[in-house]
Amino acid sequence: MKKFGTLCSAILVMVLWSCKDSGPKQRFLPPSTGGVNSLMVVMDTELWRSDVGDNIREHFAAQVLGLPQPEPIFTIVQIPPKVFKTTTTYSRSILYVEQDSSSLAHIKTDAYAKPQKVAVVTGPTHEILNRNLDSLAPKAIEAFKQLELSETQNRFERSLSKDKxxxxxxxxxxxxxxxxxxxxxxxxxxxxxxxxxxxxxxxxxxxxxxxxxxxxxxxxxxxxxxxxxxxxxxxxxxxxxxxxxxxxxxxxxxxxxxxxxxxxxxxxxxxxxxxxxxxxxxxxxxxxxxxxxxxxxxxxxxxxxxxxxxxxxxxxxxxxxxxxxxxxxxxx
Structure with a gap:
């Protein structure tokens, strides 16, 4: 009986210590994936084929300046929202566009993976969607570029030249x-x-x-x-x-x-x-x-x-x- 009481006391001390030491726990985020300068666009396929999709391509697939032949600033892969789950959410750079009653245009950091940028654009009509895209695109492109630069630097930093x-x-x-x-x-x-x-x-x-x-x-x-x-x-x-x-x-x-x-x-x-x-x-x-x-x-x-x-x-x-x-x- 004495041993049982000692064990209970030990467990109580551990529980109290655990409660005292515990704080807000960080959510585990898997590492992001994707090729350099790749962009996953999540939106309905019919919307992608509309003027909204044209507007996205005009901004995010614009030609890189200073190259001898046309090449887009991002290589775009479009998927519908219904397949945006599990590993597809780990993409490093994501543009999420949805026709919805709300009107939003903002950028989230590390929403599903790390490091990651997710640009979110919603709106009830094509006109509002395009307006929100136009306002967010410059900031989103810069955010995606800085993320891709950082990823590229992290990749080659594993083996650096020692030349002086x-x-x-x-x-x-x-x-x-x-x-x-x-x-x-x-x-x-x-x-x-x-x-x-x-x-x-x-x-x-x-x-x-x-x-x-x-x-x-x-x-x-x-x-x-x-x-x-x-x-x-x-x-x-x-x-x-x-x-x-x-x-x-x-x-x-x-x-x-x-x-x-x-x-x-x-x-x-x-x-x-x-x-x-x-x-x-x-x-x-x-x-x-x-x-x-x-x-x-x-x-x-x-x-x-x-x-x-x-x-x-x-x-x-x-x-x-x-x-x-x-x-x-x-x-x-």
Whole structure:
């Protein structure tokens, strides 16, 4: 009887301790799934075939700027709501559209899996649905893109290059996958690349004087001159007197941005080879590095003929956006 009383006392203590220690428990969320830049659209098939579906495609399957051939910003898979259950809810980026009496346009985070963004649009009529889509689309596209960039960075962060060329030449660091190798290094110039099916992906880094691009009216022309001079000096083509330059038939797209905590210009366009039929897309960041009295230039470009290049360029963007200007042992 004494032993039974002792056991009851022990159990009571454990129960009281458990009640005291317990708090709000976090809901378990499975890891999200899906290919990079894929978007699952959940909506009725008839609605998908209507003007509402057209509006979705206009926003979320718009052409990526700066590519030599049309490619959508997201690869879309549409499914009806009745099959949106179990594993389909684990998709990383989801757009849920429903014709309903309520009118909503918002973005949920980690609703069914983690990490995940779910953009929800409802409305009683096609007109209201389209209006809600138009208002939410820019925010949703940016949210999906940031999620995809983070996912891409997480994937290659598992095996990073230990090469110190960027640190030693510029005092910066980037999270570059270990498969990228430095092929050329000169005073204040680094070129690394990786072999891909039918071509290469490339990253180059160099400096420009602090007062470069001081005239807004000639900004784009100055960018082209800079790229062409660097290409002529460092990026040769397959034969003598051939080199990488900016394709003049397509004016580069220029956007303000922030990278590495600094103001920058993002430039997207097409490169080609002077005197030889080769071309491909490039992405250049011109970064105001005031602390070191310079413009830091980071560029990614791809050569992959007869191949879709969206995801290659997206990976290069993900790499370049990891640049860190924190003090290092590299040169000032």
């Amino acid at each position: 060329s960027l640190e030693e030449e510029f005092g910066i660091s980037m999270k570059v996958p270990s498969l990228y190798k430095v092929g050329k290094r000169d005073n204040k110039f680094v070129w690394m690349d990786i072999q891909i099916p039918k071509g290469t992906m490339n990253i180059i880094a160099y400096e420009m004087p602090e007062n470069s691009f001081s005239n807004d009216s000639t900004f784009v022309d100055d960018i082209v001159k800079m790229r062409d001079s660097i290409g002529k000096k460092y990026v040769p083509g397959p034969y003598e007197d051939t080199y990488m330059k900016t394709e003049m038939a397509f004016a580069p797209y220029v956007f303000p941005t922030e990278i590495g905590g600094k103001k920058a210009a993002e430039v997207r366009g097409i490169w080609d080879i002077q005197g030889y039929p080769m071309a491909g897309p490039f992405l250049t960041y011109i970064i105001n590095d005031d602390e070191h009295h310079r413009k830091m230039i980071l560029e990614g470009f791809t050569f992959a003929p007869s191949t879709e290049k969206r995801d290659y360029m997206f990976e290069l963007e993900a790499i370049l956006r990891t640049v860190d200007f924190s003090p290092t042992s590299g040169s000032e």
